[in-house]
Amino acid sequence: MLAYTVIAGILFTWALLSHRLARWSITAPIALMAAGIALTHGDHPPLTFEFDNTAFEHAVEVVLALLLFVDATEVPGAVIRRERDLTARLLAVALPLTLCAAFLAGLACFPGQPAWLLAALATVVVPLDLAPTTAVVRDRRIPARLREVLNVEGGLNDGVVSPVFLLCVAIGVESHSGGSTDYAEALLEAVTAAGWALAAGAATGLTAGWTLRRSWARGWTQASATRLAVLAVPVAAYTLSVALGGNGFVASFVAGVCFAPTLARIGHSAVEMADDVVTLLTLALWFVFGQIVNDEFWDGFEAPVLLFALLAVTLVRIGPVLLALIGTPLTLGDRLFLGWMGPRGVTSIVFGLLAVVELPDERGGFIAQVMVMTVMLSIVLHGLSAEPLGRHYARRTLARDADPS
Numbered sequence: 508m509l510a511y512t513v514i515a516g517i518l519f520t521w522a523l524l525s526h527r528l529a530r531w532s533i534t535a536p537i538a539l540m541a542a543g544i545a546l547t548h549g550d551h552p553p554l555t556f557e558f559d560n561t562a563f564e565h566a567v568e569v570v571l572a573l574l575l576f577v578d579a580t581e582v583p584g585a586v587i588r589r590e591r592d593l594t595a596r597l598l599a600v601a602l603p604l605t606l607c608a609a610f611l612a613g614l615a616c617f618p619g620q621p622a623w624l625l626a627a628l629a630t631v632v633v634p635l636d637l638a639p640t641t642a643v644v645r646d647r648r649i650p651a652r653l654r655e656v657l658n659v660e661g662g663l664n665d666g667v668v669s670p671v672f673l674l675c676v677a678i679g680v681e682s683h684s685g686g687s688t689d690y691a692e693a694l695l696e697a698v699t700a701a702g703w704a705l706a707a708g709a710a711t712g713l714t715a716g717w718t719l720r721r722s723w724a725r726g727w728t729q730a731s732a733t734r735l736a737v738l739a740v741p742v743a744a745y746t747l748s749v750a751l752g753g754n755g756f757v758a759s760f761v762a763g764v765c766f767a768p769t770l771a772r773i774g775h776s777a778v779e780m781a782d783d784v785v786t787l788l789t790l791a792l793w794f795v796f797g798q799i800v801n802d803e804f805w806d807g808f809e810a811p812v813l814l815f816a817l818l819a820v821t822l823v824r825i826g827p828v829l830l831a832l833i834g835t836p837l838t839l840g841d842r843l844f845l846g847w848m849g850p851r852g853v854t855s856i857v858f859g860l861l862a863v864v865e866l867p868d869e870r871g872g873f874i875a876q877v878m879v880m881t882v883m884l885s886i887v888l889h890g891l892s893a894e895p896l897g898r899h900y901a902r903r904t905l906a907r908d909a910d911p912s
Contacts, residue, residue: 513554514794517542518787536638536793536852537886543797556795564864569745570788571857572759575666576741577785579763580770580778582662586655596831597660597845598667604827605633606671612823616815620873627675628874631859632819632881634665636852638789643848643893648901653844665854666760670701672858673754676865703753708761711744715762716769723773733773734780740766741781789853796856800883803876816880820888824849840903844896851885 521528521538528538546554557563587594609629617625637644637657644654674697719736722728728736741759748758770777828846835842859878863871 513542513546514539514791517794518790534638534890535790537890539790539793540797540800540886543794544800545797547798548801552798552801554798556798564861567792567857567860567864568755569742570785570792571669571854572745572755573741573781573785574789574853574857575669575756575760576744576763576766577778577782578662579666579760580767581782582659582764582767586659590652590656590659593656593832593835593837594659594663596835597656597828598663601824601827601831602633602664602667604830605824606630606668608823608827609633609819612815612818616811616818617873620870623675623678624870624873627672627679627862628877630668630672630675631855631862631874631878632816632851633823634668634851634854634858635661635849636665636854637661637850638852643889643896646893646897646900648897648904649844650841650900653841657845657848666757668854669756669760669858670697670704670754673697673700673756676862679866679870697754700752700754701757703751704748704755704757705753705761707748707751707753708744708758709765711740711747711758712762712765715740715743716766720769720772730774730776733777737766737777738781738784792853792856796879796882799856799859799875800879803872803879808876808880812877812880815877816884819881820849820851820885821847840899847892848889848896850889851882855882 517539518535521535525535528534546552547556606629609632610625613620613625613628643649644658646654677697715736719728719733723733740762744758744762745755749755825843825846828849829842832842832845837845855878859875862874862878865871866874
């Protein structure tokens with residue numbers, strides 16, 4: 508219980524100083540991660556967490572399920588309609604190319620690893636998480652169009668990648684069991700699980716949305732009660748899907764997509780409790796990430812791990828995004844901004860932890876180590892670039908305003 512007391516105290520301290528710390532780009536995830544590294548370091552650390560138990564696995568899964576649901580509900584439909592072309596290019600073209608680029612980078616850096624493991628690694632390091640760089644998406648010096656498109660991509664990206672990750676892990680588990688791997692059977696099982704997930708997620712999201720709208724219109728409910736109802740939706744979608752043999756993550760994401768239109772009728776404040784719960788749980792996860800950093804780098808790391816992480820946060824995303832945006836009216840600078848601003852965070856951490864739990868041999872540890880290096884580099888590089896990017900766009904705006912032509 509002491510661990511939870513310490514996490515709460517650190518979070519409270521950061522909240523007291525958040526405005527001052529923001530001047531130095533010290534966000535809550537960075538503060539919790541640093542505290543986790545400090546308090547779980549050494550042969551006899553004051554705090555420690557056990558990752559190889561069922562309770563921890565379920566806790567991590569619930570965090571991701573809630574995160575996917577909240578992300579889906581917060582994706583602005585108006586932006587998707589207005590920026591259909593850019594959104595489609597980033598999700599339908601750039602994302603698959605990024606996964607392929609990450610896989611090829613894995614082949615180059617880790618030639619001795621099996622293909623399924625490198626495919627799983629690609630799905631771990633590719634998903635976006637804008638939380639560590641919220642200053643960028645709130646910076647009004649940066650064009651609103653770019654911030655909106657980035658928000659939409661961040662909200663949908665992890666929901667698209669999660670079933671691919673689970674498929675790769677399922678293949679890995681079957682391969683680890685010692686028998687021959689039947690890829691066709693694994694793919695069929697994944698498709699079946701996705702089908703149940705779509706059904707469970709859609710049924711839960713649509714039913715919850717319809718009943719909540721009716722209750723709200725008739726005055727049968729209260730604002731505080733609607734917040735509790737919204738929080739229950741992803742939990743119901745996830746558990747129903749798992750009970751049916753489906754993918755709980757996909758179900759939570761689909762439930763969020765189907766439930767989102769309801770918020771226009773009952774108010775977006777209804778999702779605030781779910782959002783706050785997700786924020787609290789993900790911050791706790793950043794503290795746990797500090798221990799993972801210690802565990803994975805206690806004995807050092809190899810150069811290929813650093814090289815792959817550098818590629819993952821730079822060329823692996825920038826190249827595919829630039830290719831996908833060819834022919835759009837965006838300037839080269841704007842395309843580079845969208846390509847560069849792909850921070851990694853909670854989704855990568857959760858995928859890495861699940862890989863450790865599901866793949867108990869050294870292969871799970873391999874994914875965890877690469878994930879840790881990638882997320883740490885992303886926090887540093889993307890975090891440090893936030894203010895220079897804002898200044899760049901401010902100068903560009905001044906130059907454009909000063910040009911009489």
